Amino acid sequence: MPAAYISYAWGDDTTEGQERDAIVNDLCRSFAEVGIVIGRDKNEVKAGDSIEKFGRRIAKAPLILAVISHKALRSQWCMIYELYEAYMRCGSDVDEFAERVAALVLEDAEADLDVEKTELLIEYWKAWKHNVEKTRSRRTPELSKVLMKCEDMIESLPDILLAIRKIAMPRGSAAIRRDDFREIISYVQSKLGGAAQEIPDPPELDPVSYTHLRAHETEADI
Numbered sequence: 001m002p003a004a005y006i007s008y009a010w011g012d013d014t015t016e017g018q019e020r021d022a023i024v025n026d027l028c029r030s031f032a033e034v035g036i037v038i039g040r041d042k043n044e045v046k047a048g049d050s051i052e053k054f055g056r057r058i059a060k061a062p063l064i065l066a067v068i069s070h071k072a073l074r075s076q077w078c079m080i081y082e083l084y085e086a087y088m089r090c091g092s093d094v095d096e097f098a099e100r101v102a103a104l105v106l107e108d109a110e111a112d113l114d115v116e117k118t119e120l121l122i123e124y125w126k127a128w129k130h131n132v133e134k135t136r137s138r139r140t141p142e143l144s145k146v147l148m149k150c151e152d153m154i155e156s157l158p159d160i161l162l163a164i165r166k167i168a169m170p171r172g173s174a175a176i177r178r179d180d181f182r183e184i185i186s187y188v189q190s191k192l193g194g195a196a197q198e199i200p201d202p203p204e205l206d207p208v209s210y211t212h213l214r215a216h217e218t219e220a221d222i
Contacts, residue, residue: 002061003037003061003063004062004063004064004065004191005040006024006039006066006067007072007083008020008066009067009071009077012071016070016108019106019173020067020069026181027184030180031185034189036189038065054081055081058082058085063188064082064083065184065188066101066102066103068104068113069108069109070106070112076146080146083101084152084156086100087156094159094163094166098166101163101164102187103167104169104170105172106173110172113165115165118158122154125150125153126154129147169184170183170184
C-alpha cells in the first residue's frame with residue numbers, strides 16, 4: 001500500500017475533467033520518477049471492489065494529495081468517503097487534518113473556498129441529501145448509512161473548508177505544475193521523511209462495485 005494517496009473527482013469528459021485527469025496523470029508520473037508511488041483508485045481498484053473500503057484506505061494514508069475542484073467539493077466519493085473520513089480519523093482536529101492533507105486547489109474551486117460562500121456549499125449538500133431521500137423508493141441499510149454520513153459531513157464542512165484554506169500549497173493548475181510539480185514533491189518528501197517507501201498491501205477489499213459507479217458519477221448517485 002503506498003504511503004500517500006490522491007483524492008480527486010473524475011468520470012466526465014468536460015474540458016475541466018480532462019484537465020483534472022491530465023494533472024493527476026502527470027503528477028503521479030513525476031512522483032514515480034523520484035521513486036515515490038502515489039496510490040490512485042484507477043490503478044488499484046477493480047470492478048467489484050468496495051467503494052467505501054477504498055475510501056477508508058485513502059483516509060488512513062499518512063498523507064493525502066487532494067485535488068480540490070468544483071466537482072470534488074460536490075462529489076460524494078471525495079467528500080463523504082475520502083476527505084470527511086480522513087477528517088474523522090484526525091479526531092475532527094482541523095490542524096491535524098491540515099497536516100495530513102496537501103490541498104491542490106484548481107481555479108474552478110477558488111470561489112467555493114471563499115468563506116462567504118461556505119453556506120452555499122452547505123445548502124448544496126443539504127439539497128443533495130434531500131433529493132436522494134425523495135427519489136429513492138426504498139431505504140436500504142446502505143442508503144441510510146450514506147445519508148447519515150452525509151449529514152455528519154455537512155456539520156463538519158465549515159471546519160474541513162477551513163483546513164483546506166490553511167494549507168499553503170500552490171493554487172491553480174499552472175502553479176501546481178510549475179517545475180514539474182517540484183514544490184509539491186518537495187513537500188511530500190519532507191512529510192514522508194524523504195523516503196520512497198511502500199507499506200504492505202492490506203487484505204483484499206470486499207466487492208461492492210466501485211469503478212463502474214465512479215465512472216458514471218452524477219450529483220445524486222449513491
